[in-house]
Amino acid sequence: MRKTIYIITLILLIIGIPLFEFMAFNSMVSLKYETRKLTDCISIVSGIDLCNAIRTFHILAILCGLIIIGLLIYRKQILKQKSENEI
Template identity: 40%
Template sequence: MKGRYFKLLIIVLIILIPVFYFGVINTKVSLKYETNNPGDCVSYVTGVNLCKDIEQMKILIITDIVLIVLLMLSRKKIVRD
């Protein structure tokens, strides 16, 4: 892999972190306004389990960070200039 493609990949992965975080915030807003009780997780508007969506976004953020760290640690093996 060329160095510029590696940098582009890292940049895209870094940009995805705030996108996923925005997804968590957006889902929490939906959780507040689209459920009847504070303990409910299923939206009465869409029928989607919002708690599951929040957990999936958190897992995506953690996976993204781990992937960035692993790529940076193995950079010399991956990048061929």
């Protein structure tokens, strides 16, 4: 993996964590105002299962974090492997 692609991937993943958490927060607001009770998960307005959306956004944020950790731990192997193949 070239260094520029590696850095761009890290930046996108770092941006992804707060973005997915904001999307989960936004769905929580929708859950509050678009359902009759807080225990209901289906939106009256759009018909979307908001509990599933919140769970999905949290999982995506966690996956971004885990991928960042993996890329940082194996940084030398990832960058070294590709640079040896290019020579």
